[in-house]
Amino acid sequence: MSLAMFGPTPARDIGLVAGFELREMLRSRRAIAVLALYLLAAAFFAYLFVSVLERVQEAAKNPAAFLINARGEAPGRPGARRGGPVFAPAPPGKPSQGILTSRGSPFNALIFSQVAEPEARDFLEKQSPVVLFFTLTSFIFVPLLIMITAAETVAQEHQSRGARFVAMRTGRSEFALGKTLGQGALLGVVTLMSGVTGLAIAAWKLSDFSWGTGLESLVIFWPRVAAYCLPFLGVAAFCSMNSASAMSARVFSLLGLTALWLAHHAAELYADSAFAPFFNTLDFLTPYAHQDDLWRASWSAVGPQMLLLAGLALGYVCVGLLFYRRRDL
Amino acid sequence: MSVIAADPPSPSDAALRLSAVHKNYGRIRALDGLDLVVPRGSVFGLVGPNGAGKTTTFSIACGWLRADRGEVDLLDGGAFDPARHRGRVTALPQDSALGRDMTVVDQLTYLGRLQGLDRRAIRGEVARILDLVQLTDRAGDRVRTLSHGMLRRVGIGQAFLGDPELVLLDEPTNGLDPRQAHSIREFVAAQRGTRTIVISSHNLHEIETVCDHVALIDRGRVVMAGPISVVTGRDGEIRIMLADGPVPLAEMRAALPGERAEWDEATRTLTLRFQEKPGRAAEDVTGVALRALLDAGARISSVARGQSLERRYLDLPAAAVPPSGAEVGAHPA
Numbered sequence: 001m002s003l004a005m006f007g008p009t010p011a012r013d014i015g016l017v018a019g020f021e022l023r024e025m026l027r028s029r030r031a032i033a034v035l036a037l038y039l040l041a042a043a044f045f046a047y048l049f050v051s052v053l054e055r056v057q058e059a060a061k062n063p064a065a066f067l068i069n070a071r072g073e074a075p076g077r078p079g080a081r082r083g084g085p086v087f088a089p090a091p092p093g094k095p096s097q098g099i100l101t102s103r104g105s106p107f108n109a110l111i112f113s114q115v116a117e118p119e120a121r122d123f124l125e126k127q128s129p130v131v132l133f134f135t136l137t138s139f140i141f142v143p144l145l146i147m148i149t150a151a152e153t154v155a156q157e158h159q160s161r162g163a164r165f166v167a168m169r170t171g172r173s174e175f176a177l178g179k180t181l182g183q184g185a186l187l188g189v190v191t192l193m194s195g196v197t198g199l200a201i202a203a204w205k206l207s208d209f210s211w212g213t214g215l216e217s218l219v220i221f222w223p224r225v226a227a228y229c230l231p232f233l234g235v236a237a238f239c240s241m242n243s244a245s246a247m248s249a250r251v252f253s254l255l256g257l258t259a260l261w262l263a264h265h266a267a268e269l270y271a272d273s274a275f276a277p278f279f280n281t282l283d284f285l286t287p288y289a290h291q292d293d294l295w296r297a298s299w300s301a302v303g304p305q306m307l308l309l310a311g312l313a314l315g316y317v318c319v320g321l322l323f324y325r326r327r328d329l
Numbered sequence: 330m331s332v333i334a335a336d337p338p339s340p341s342d343a344a345l346r347l348s349a350v351h352k353n354y355g356r357i358r359a360l361d362g363l364d365l366v367v368p369r370g371s372v373f374g375l376v377g378p379n380g381a382g383k384t385t386t387f388s389i390a391c392g393w394l395r396a397d398r399g400e401v402d403l404l405d406g407g408a409f410d411p412a413r414h415r416g417r418v419t420a421l422p423q424d425s426a427l428g429r430d431m432t433v434v435d436q437l438t439y440l441g442r443l444q445g446l447d448r449r450a451i452r453g454e455v456a457r458i459l460d461l462v463q464l465t466d467r468a469g470d471r472v473r474t475l476s477h478g479m480l481r482r483v484g485i486g487q488a489f490l491g492d493p494e495l496v497l498l499d500e501p502t503n504g505l506d507p508r509q510a511h512s513i514r515e516f517v518a519a520q521r522g523t524r525t526i527v528i529s530s531h532n533l534h535e536i537e538t539v540c541d542h543v544a545l546i547d548r549g550r551v552v553m554a555g556p557i558s559v560v561t562g563r564d565g566e567i568r569i570m571l572a573d574g575p576v577p578l579a580e581m582r583a584a585l586p587g588e589r590a591e592w593d594e595a596t597r598t599l600t601l602r603f604q605e606k607p608g609r610a611a612e613d614v615t616g617v618a619l620r621a622l623l624d625a626g627a628r629i630s631s632v633a634r635g636q637s638l639e640r641r642y643l644d645l646p647a648a649a650v651p652p653s654g655a656e657v658g659a660h661p662a
Contacts, residue, residue: 008415008443008445013443016439016442016443017443020428020431020435020439023431023435024428024430024431027430027431027471028429028430160425160426161422161424161425161426162425162426162427162428164391164393164420164422164425165422165425165427165440165487166440166443167391167392167393167411168391168411168414168415168418168419168420169411169415169416169440169443169444169445170411170415170443171411171412326395328388328393328394328395329388329393329394
């Protein structure tokens with residue numbers, strides 16, 4: 001049955017705008033530039049991390065000659081601490097997994113600082129370290145990349161006044177949501193490809209790498225990364241809708257990111273103060289407050305957090321729309 | 330406002346109505362209580378100098394800008410709302426850019442689909458529009474490769490996608506070469522009666538050629554509005570220039586009793602103002618006047634009906650332009 005039989009619907013318009021946004025990004029090579037940016041960043045960090053894993057492999061082959069302590073330094077090197085941790089036994093045939101199982105390794109400390117439950121620890125220890133590293137770096141850097149690459153989408157249309165052609169044909173909400181959806185789709189693809197890039201580098205460099213384990217972990221963690229990025233995309237959309245130019249949208253969105261970060265850290269800083277309830281509420285409205293739960297094992301724990309993050313994203317976009325609907329184009 | 334038309338259109342006869350609309354950009358007053366009524370089915374010209382408020386008027390009518398005060402009504406459906414006016418009201422914005430990296434066909438297809446045209450209808454419709462604006466051979470080219478004039482034509486084309494009832498064109502022939510401009514003017518004139526078209530321009534000759542109604546805007550207010558024939562006096566005024574020789578004013582007045590005849594010695598122009606009546610059109614009055622003059626031995630240099638729109642605009646008394654306490658001027662609306 002044709003959609004046309006029902007006439008234009010908001011969902012149809014959002015889909016049309018999102019599709020056009022994606023096609024326009026592909027044609028203008030903006031999508032390629034964004035993809036290149038993400039892949040380069042992913043490749044760079046993955047290469048650094050895999051190099052560490054390579055050293056772990058070496059250590060597994062010759063533990064007496066090549067141990068890595070908590071600061072990532074080999075014994076005997078300047079600054080090396082006495083009595084640094086030795087890698088715990090890794091699963092047979094998978095020495096690089098030792099970076100997770102070794103309680104003293106910096107990566108182990110970084111990952112397990114996120115979780116407290118033994119169940120979650122056990123779950124993480126079974127995952128591909130490369131994917132965990134991808135998840136960790138995505139949590140840190142992708143919000144920044146979103147603000148740089150996605151914030152201009154609606155603002156650019158204001159600057160060129162191209163939005164006026166569309167505003168005669170569909171609502172501003174449909175237009176802004178369609179644009180955001182297009183950016184979200186691109187973001188989903190580029191983060192997934194970043195993860196695959198990390199796995200490809202691991203496959204190239206690590207002798208004990210298993211594509212099966214890597215892809216399985218990616219299937220588990222990529223949706224979490226995507227969900228975590230959604231509220232940041234919402235903030236970028238908010239800023240984009242309410243800026244007069246692409247550049248001001250970028251600046252505005254970077255300020256927004258800083259505000260979220262400050263709100264989160266203020267809650268930690270004033271946890272024992274009289275203002276704690278206020279700061280905790282503020283923190284709850286930031287994606288940072290929900291990051292830790294994304295490391296958990298059970299989907300029944302992670303799923304609601306992902307929905308909450310999607311809700312936060314929608315909330316940011318809707319607040320942006322409240323202003324956007326009233327502004328001059 | 331000086332409304333020359335005897336009876337302004339009733340609400341149901343109006344395609345567009347703006348009542349007491351005000352718009353300020355900070356201290357700059359762009360619209361100062363503008364009243365405008367565009368009759369359905371007319372080709373309506375909105376003229377005025379730069380900064381008069383034409384583009385702001387357009388932008389408010391299209392919902393791109395919000396009026397500070399006043400009421401806007403399009404097709405009896407209130408202020409512009411895509412839910413009510415999608416596909417019924419279209420516009421050519423001034424200085425707005427289409428997606429540079431998309432092809433002309435992609436761009437028109439996208440806008441047509443958003444307008445509500447379905448997948449099957451859109452292909453034929455885009456082909457019709459491309460033919461209309463003579464860009465069929467550039468259909469697959471990216472928008473950024475088009476010249477300014479071609480971009481303007483794509484902009485005009487998108488405004489005629491589907492079957493809109495009201496089309497607003499802001500400076501449609503700006504940047505077009507004379508042949509293209511003529512072609513667009515002919516197309517627009519041919520739309521008379523089928524839909525309402527509002528054209529904003531400061532090219533008075535163009536407005537006079539294409540439009541049947543006009544409003545003159547200055548300093549954010551309409552200073553004169555009505556049918557072109559009435560504004561220019563085409564149906565109620567004859568100007569006859571006489572060469573050296575007799576000026577038989579008395580004979581002519583005797584032939585047309587009750588009509589007003591004025592003689593300007595400096596330009597040797599006889600201006601005859603009259604009311605059209607059933608069975609007596611402007612042509613009949615012209616015939617009677619010329620016969621009386623020729624019979625009395627006058628030597629006629631030229632005959633003209635009414636005044637040009639440009640002359641009419643330039644002759645507007647300063648009092649017609651409302652005084653304003655605030656700064657009034659152009660803003661990139």
